[in-house]
Structure formats: structure tokens, C-alpha cells
Amino acid sequence: MIALDEDALICDFAEFYHIYNYYDYPVEYVAILANGLRDNSRIRHKERGLKVDISLLFLAHICDNTAINVYAKTKDAKAGRNKPASFVEVLTKEKEPKEKHREFNSGNDFDKEWERLKNGN
Structure with missing residues (x-):
């Protein structure tokens, strides 16, 4: 679960168990708590590929x-x-990025595009 999304697991531990630093506890205990998280926890949603409950x-x-x-x-x-x-x-549905990622072959190409955008073309 940690490898899947450590931030989600930390948030779930804080919300459900009021544990704010799971490193303070033995690994076996953390594993038991992680296994005991409910189906509506963030990490369970992530495991199932769900975006909502x-x-x-x-x-x-x-x-x-x-x-x-x-x-x-x-x-x-x-x-x-x-x-x-x-x-x-x-x-x-997946959220579409506001602007697509752009790549340039050289710094010169980037500078040309930068100038074009600055001039409003």
C-alpha cells in the first residue's frame, strides 16, 4: 500500500486512527491497521482504480x-x-490537462516559441 500511494495511506491513518507518523509503530502493527482500513478509504479507492466512493x-x-x-x-x-x-x-472520466505538454528540440526552438508567445502571435 505504501508503494501504491503513501500520501493516501498517511491521510487514511490520520483520519481513521489519528496516527500522524506511522514510522513510530512496529511494521506488523502498521500492516494490521492498513489491512483494516474500510472500503471507503483513499488507499482502497486507489487499489480499485476508483476516483469516487x-x-x-x-x-x-x-x-x-x-x-x-x-x-x-x-x-x-x-x-x-x-x-x-x-x-x-x-x-x-479523466480530467484533461489545460494545456498539452510541449517539447522543443533545442534551446533556440524554445526561444523562438517564447518570443512568438510574448508578441501574441
């Missing part, structure tokens, strides 16, 4: 299915437009 994800599925059932009975559904947005998709 599983109960919230279930509620989002219920909302999505209800919205689709209601939508299916409308004129918009027959025409294939105005499909409701998915809560599950919003909760689970």
Missing part, C-alpha cells in the same frame, strides 16, 4: 438509468437528440 457511483448509475428511462419516452429520444448527460461519466 462506490456508493456514490451506484447512486450515479441509478440516476443515469432513471434519466434514460424517462428520456426514452420523449420525442427527443425518437429523434435521437438531447440525450441526458451521464453522472457516471462525469465522476469517472
Whole structure:
């Protein structure tokens, strides 16, 4: 668990056990405590690849299915437009970076791009 995300484990220990420095405890004791963390802890979410709590994800599925059932009975559904947005998709999709990472082949290329951006071109 430490190798997966030590920060998440530290936060979980602080929140659930009020342990702020797990190095003060024997390894076996820390392992027992880590194993005893609940399914809604940060490290458990990380292990399962979840971005949100599983109960919230279930509620989002219920909302999505209800919205689709209601939508299916409308004129918009027959025409294939105005499909409701998915809560599950919003909760689970990866955030897109604001700006893509850029690489330059040389310092000269960087300087040219820097000047272009400074001049507003």
C-alpha cells in the first residue's frame, strides 16, 4: 500500500486512527491497521482504480438509468437528440490537462516559441 500511494495511506491513518507518523509503530502493527482500513478509504479507492466512493457511483448509475428511462419516452429520444448527460461519466472520466505538454528540440526552438508567445502571435 505504501508503494501504491503513501500520501493516501498517511491521510487514511490520520483520519481513521489519528496516527500522524506511522514510522513510530512496529511494521506488523502498521500492516494490521492498513489491512483494516474500510472500503471507503483513499488507499482502497486507489487499489480499485476508483476516483469516487462506490456508493456514490451506484447512486450515479441509478440516476443515469432513471434519466434514460424517462428520456426514452420523449420525442427527443425518437429523434435521437438531447440525450441526458451521464453522472457516471462525469465522476469517472479523466480530467484533461489545460494545456498539452510541449517539447522543443533545442534551446533556440524554445526561444523562438517564447518570443512568438510574448508578441501574441
